[in-house]
Amino acid sequence: MKDGQKQTDLSRIEIFEGAREFISEATGLGFQCIIVSDSHPKYVNTIVKEYFGNVSALSLADKPNTLNTLNFLRSQNIEILDSNCYVLGDSWLDIELGRGLRVPTVLTAFYEAKNLEIRDGIGDYVKNIKSGSTYYAESYDDILNILRNPLQNLxxxxxxxxxxxxxxxxxxxxDDFLQDKSLTAHRILARQSQGECDKYDIREKYFEFSRTNRSTELLFTLRDSVIAYIDRILEDRSFLWHIFTYVPDKRTTQPANKMGELFDLIVELVGQRTASWDCRSIFEWNERVNSSTRRQLSAEDRRRFVRNNLILQEGVNVNGQNVIIIDDNYTTGATAEIVAEKLRARGAKNVLFIALFHLITPVYSSKLCPKCSKRLQVKINRQNGNKFYSCVLPRYKGDGCGYTENIV
Structure with missing residues (x-):
């Protein structure tokens, strides 16, 4: 039916409970609701007419390609960047479409997919999360709360x-990993985007944190945000945490000791909240290491690199302890896995790994390279934070010619 090869049988179409009420409430908040689907018009229009009345619908959208959606919106007299617009959807196709349109996105999780649907992108949790949605919602009420309070739900x-x-x-x-009644949990506090993203994107803060001229204001913002999450941890009495630590920078990293400096700022406020946590550095890098985790090509290479070079200090007793460890970036989760592995080998019980930033999927711009007509990607100059368009070269995992153009 989705392909228009068979007549749409409405008796086989199930509408989520609360869907029509959600459309009504969103409309009451001033939003114009539009359905964007890759399916055939005979399928989409039949369902929309039966269940959603006057809602506009675009079929054969070819998500995440933005062109069809932009043309449709303009036919509805909507200029997307002049509007308070969101893209809602249950797969990476929807999220990458929204990021390409440069608007906030909501990844919905109203159900658990029974099968992985490769065409629709449904059921692959890691790929959907890595696509980099602005928000995550498990109900229509969650979405309405986001629409009413966008900043507080970031x-x-x-x-x-x-x-x-x-x-x-x-x-x-x-899922959090449970082994022998011991918990390992990974959490991320922001996105580090590649390419197009929404107005809440803070990738420039990630690069600023890695520069010698990073501002004191940024360090305090990072500190206060981590503390806000720690306050939530302290409210949850399911676990009593004992050790708070961090993944240190290598001796060759510039700026030197950036994670240690941030950790010390955080600890000042942690001490005001709980006197029971042992807050200190317990890991160190092999002094002879001359590479970085970022330069390892695969998740397995990253695991091997961290396993061979990150050392849990001798004499540190973590036996039976619950440990929280903070790091600056999360790419594949390899560092988080090996940190937990090393802590468990010494008898640690529960491990919570918190990363400031999560490296999310690259999303190309609709802007084309004037030299080779390939789609450009938005990049950031690590040294000064300026944005530019890049026709990404093959050695940087692209297929372009290397053309660059500053974004004014």
Whole structure:
């Protein structure tokens, strides 16, 4: 039916409970609701007419390609960047479409997919999360709360950079890992985007944190955002945590000791909240290491690199202890896995790994290279934070010619 090869049988179409009420409430908030689907018009239009009345619908959208959606919106007299617009959807196709349109996105999780649907992108939690949605919603009420309170529903570090307070972190994996009644949990506090993204994108803060001229204001924003999440941890009495630590920078990293400096700022406020945590550095890098995790090509290479070079200090007793460890970036989760592995080998019980930023999927711009007509990607100059368009070369995992153009 989705392909228009068979007549749409409405008796086989199930509408989520609360869907029509959600459309009504969103409309009452001033939003114009539009359905964007890759399916055939005979399928989409039949369902929309039966269940959603006057809602506009685009079929054969070819998500995440933005062109069809932009043309449709313009036919509806909507200029997307002049509007308060969101893209809602249940797969990476929807999220990458929204990021390509440069608007906030909501990844919905109203159900658990029974099968992985490759064409629709449904059921692959890690790929959907890595696509980099602005928000995550498990119900229509969650979405309405987001529409009413957009800043307070951002990830806590992204909210902090907007002068708001949020307690939200995100799971980069579908479930926390439980082994022998011991928990390993991964959490991320912001996105580090590649390419197009929404107005809440703070990738420039990630690069600023890695520069010698990073501002004191940024360090305090990072500190306060981490503390907001720690406050949420302290409210949850399911676990009593004992050790708070961090993944240190290598001796060759510039600026030197950036994570240690941030950790010390955080600890000042942790001490005001709980006197029971043992806050200190317990890991160190092999002095002879001359590479970085970022330069390793695969997740397995990253695991091997961290396993061979990151050392849990001799004499540190973590036996039976619950440990929280913080790091600056989360790419594949390899560092988080090996840190937990090393702690468990010494008898640690529960491990919570918190990363400031999560490296999300690259999304290309609709702007084409004037030299080779390939789609350009938005990049950031690590040294000064300026944005530019790049026709990404093959050695940087692109297929372009290397053309660049500054974004004014």
């Amino acid at each position: 990830l806590c570090l992204e909210a902090g950079c907007r002068g708001a307070v949020s307690y939200l972190a995100r799971k980069p994996r579908p």
